[in-house]
Amino acid sequence: MISSKYYSGYKIYVVKKNGVRELFDVNKLVKSLLNSQVDYRHINRILAILHSKLYDGITTGEIKEVVCELLKEIDRENGTNYLEKYREETNLVVRTSNNEIQPFDKNRIIKKLIDETGLDGKTAEKIGNEIEKSLKKLNLKYITAPMIRELVNAKLIEYGLEEYRIRHTRLGIPIYDIKKLINEGCRENANLMHNPESIHKWVADETMKQYALLEIFPKDIADAHMRGDIHLHDLEYAAIRPVCCQHDLRNFFMYGLRVDGTGRHTSVSKPAKHPEVAIQHAAKVLSAAQCEMSGGQSIDEFNIWLAPYMRGLSYSRIKQLMQMFIYEMNQMYVARGGQTVFSSINLELEVPEYLRDKEAVVAGDVRGTYEEYEEEAQLILQALIDVMMEGDAVGKPFLFPNFIVKLRGRAFKDENRELMVKLHELSSKWGIPYFINMYPEWQVENTNAMGCRTRLSGDWKGDVEMDTLRTGNMQWYTVNLPRVGYEAKGDDDRLFEVLHERLEIIKRALYIKHHVTERILKGGILPFLTQKFNGEQYYRYENTTKTFGFVGLNELLKYHIGEELHESKYALKFGEKVIKYIRDYADNLKEETGLRWSVTQTPAESTAGRFARLDYRYYREECESVVNGDLSNPNTLYYTNSSHVRVDASVSVGEKVRIEEKFHPLCNGGHIAHFWNIEAYSDPEVLMEITRKIAERSDIGFWTYTKNLSICERCGRTIAGLKDRCAYCGSNVQRYSRITGYLQNVSNWNDAKRRELIDRRSNIPRI
Ligand SMILES: [Zn+2]
Structure with a gap:
């Protein structure tokens, strides 16, 4: 008592x-x-x-x-x-972000305001006192740290201290969204499966995107992105990753492999002695680099670097080794939130001129020069084709690596005929290979490409290896061309003024990303890329491209001059003038800054739809008159990618080549021509004839034939075209086509790209 x-x-x-x-x-x-x-x-x-x-x-x-x-x-x-x-x-207690419970203390608020935002002590104290007072009134038992932060933010707004609020704000994602991600996943990127890794990636991506838009880019650039004047790609990686890289295996074959770049966190390998180890190292180089970059990872001259390791091996052994590599690239389910590496390999029919007298590297040593290994290089190519042709255990095509073959001057010589026929059989069966046309003079000595279509050529500083190997694209950002047209209201001068303004914004954004990337490289955050071999940094950052991309030239023309790209010579000429303007802008910047600025045909996987949706919102009338898709469902609206001919325009293959070739020399940072629906003409000999004409007589620099496929879930048979059911057993099918730069299961596509696919299919090309 x-x-x-x-x-x-x-x-x-x-x-x-x-x-x-x-x-x-x-x-x-x-x-x-x-x-x-x-x-x-x-x-x-x-x-x-x-x-x-x-x-x-x-x-x-x-x-x-x-x-x-x-x-x-x-x-x-x-x-x-x-x-x-x-x-x-x-006491009022606070549940802190470190999962601790502490008594409320207004001094923490004051200290955080001063440390995090640079607010003066007097104002900080005033805010601290007021928060304490209002919390007392609320008579709470406990409060969370995020709630306190929100109250402080509200005070900052009340005092008109918006810039301090931005620095003080907390980034994150509502509970509702996380629940939705866990339960339903997200269909932004066709490569992402719905699994624990991708859910983590999405949650982190959301925060990092908010961070980029608030903290990395100034408000006017962030606003231009959010309005849809321009598109800032890969915002989730803006603070931490450059885009892509073309790898050179010689460093690893000479000095060994450290996948973490330092050897402090992972085991260190000596230079590969045996062919299977060389293959494994090739795969691991790509996955290690993917951990530090947002886009494609490619090995240029893949069959040249590996050729010396194949000396004396039987064809069946070489094929076995290539099969191992292909499976590695399709089953290493590790990168960027549980995806396979976004991988490419560039392949040669013969040892190219610039490498013929270069020392061949094997097992930490030099064994002759690469010209001595032409036979092995060709066997590798043949083996890769055979492996890709077979598909996986259940008969599906291998989606990676993107399989890129360079056609140089001797491609159509008799001694290469067998390989060329096989390549086109591979096109005919799966639509897999991409071709680089090395015939035009503007393809200097070596040109490479990858799935994201980034292009590097020996046209930068004149040293072909420096210009094309161990470097890549730092970033590309994209201008919404149709909107430039809407704002110009039919006035040519105004059109180029608006375009110029947009390019200025993109230039500033790329500059910012450039400085961010320089800082993280110096800060040691990209240890694989910055590791040194023989005293020299692996990643040639100074040679990376900073790139202007564009979407919807066709719809710009349709709005501005009333004709589409394929409808008149004048439309085509005007289109060239627009893209030439962008190219000149980039070239002038090169002079001014000494950086490698370039122009690319943006592979707009989600941007083509996003621009169209935003224009439908802000420029309804203008947009309705030119946009593709179903107006009754804005999610299906899309613009034609880059300077491509509209996917359902009625043009022959030859006419398409004559139009699109005009833009390839202008788009020195990346370009591609797509030939869709080849199931309609998939005789390998016919395809090879098209290839010969493109190579010998056109300026198309990079292209691929896409075949739509349906693969039976039950009997595993492959059927040409996109079918509802298996033609043999009536079971469900998985449907595949090329989304922008790579083959992908159609069920993963976003609404706008699905709509584009429907339009593509309505158009069977004439040859
Ligand atoms: Zn079947």
């Missing part, structure tokens, strides 16, 4: 924190001690001792101190836990 005998008729005044005097009420104290589960005996002891320490005018703080001291003593004597409970009971 509680004995409050000392306090009967007791009248002293206590002073509260806010200065108000009030009569001391022993019952309040008893209640809070009871709530803290202090037992009667100990409460009596506290009341007895406290009585002797009270005086008129004592503060509530002092009383609390005495009580805490006593509880501490009692805890020590009895092994109880009163003090902690009493503190929780009587």
Whole structure:
């Protein structure tokens, strides 16, 4: 039983924190001690001792101190836990972001404001005091750190301190969205499966995107992106990753492999001695680099670097090794949130001129020059074709690596005929190979490409290896061309003014990313790329491209001059003028800055739809008159990619070549021509004839034949075209086509790309 005998008729005044005097009420104290589960005996002891320490005018703080001291003593004597409970009971506590519970302390708010935002101490203190006051009024038991941060943000807004609020704000993702991601996944990128890794990636991506738009780019650039004037690609990686790289295996074959770049976190390999180890190292180079980059990872001259390792091996052994590599690239399910590496290999029919007299590297040593290994290089190519042709265990095509073959001057010589026929059989069966046309003069010595269509050629500083190997694209950002047209309202001069303004914004954005990337390279955040071989950094960052991309030239023309790209010579000429303007802008910047600026045909997997949707919102009338897709469902709206002919335009293959070839020499950072629906003419000999004409007589620099495929889930048979059911057993099928740069299961596509696919299919090309 509680004995409050000392306090009967007791009248002293206590002073509260806010200065108000009030009569001391022993019952309040008893209640809070009871709530803290202090037992009667100990409460009596506290009341007895406290009585002797009270005086008129004592503060509530002092009383609390005495009580805490006593509880501490009692805890020590009895092994109880009163003090902690009493503190929780009587203080406002904060659940912090480190998963701890701490008493509320306004000084933390003040310190954070000063440290994180640079706000002056006086204002910070004022805000701290006001927050404390309003929390008191709320009479809460606990509060979370994010709630406090929101209250502080509200105060900052109230005081007009918006720039401080941006620095102080917390980034993240609502519970609803996380739940949705966990349950339904997200269909932004056709490569991402719905699994634990990808869910983590999405949640992190969302935060990093917000960070990029708030912290990396100034408000006007972020706004231009959000409005859809331009598109800033890979925002989730803006702070931490450049895009892509063309790898050179010689460094690893000479000095060995450290996949973490340092050897501190992972085992260190000596240079590969055996062919299977060389193959494994090739695969691991790609996956290690993918951990540091957002886009494609490619090995240029793949069959040349590996050729010396194949010396003396039988064809079946070489094929076995290539099969191992292909499976590695399709089954290493590790990169960027549980995806396979976005991989490509560039292949040669013969050892190219610039490598013929270069030392061939094997097992940390040099064994002759590469021209001595032409036969092995060709066997590798043949083996790769055979492996790709067979498909996987259930008969599906291998989606990776993107299989890129360079056609140089001797491609159509008789001695290469067998390989060329096989390549086109591979096109005919799966639509797999890509071709680089090395015939035109503007393809300088070596040109390579990858799935994201980034192009490097020996046209930068004149040293072909420096220009094309161990470097890649730092970033590309894209201009919404149709909107430039809408804003120009038919006026040519205005059109180029608006275009110029947009390019200026993109230039600034690329510059910012350039400085960010330089900083992270110096900061050691990309250790695989910055590792040194023989004193020289592996990644040739100074040779990376900074690139202007574009979407919707066709719809710009349709709006601005009333004709589409394929409809008149004038439209084509005007289209060339627009892209030439972008190219000149990039070339001038090269002069000015010494950086490698270039122009690319953006592979707009989601951008073509995003621009169209935003224009449908902000420029409804203009957009409706030119956009593709179904107007009753804005999610299906899309613009034609880059300077391509509209996918359902009625043109022959030859006419398409004559139009699109105009843009390949202009787009020095990347270009591609697509030939869709080849199931309609998939005789390998016919395809090879088209290839010969393109190579010998056109300026098309890079292209691929796409075959639509349906693969039976039950019997595994492959059927040409996109079917609803298996033609043999009537079961469900998985349907495949090329989305922008790579083959992909159609069920993963976004609505706009699905709509584009429907339009593509309505158009069977004439040859
Ligand atoms: Zn079947």
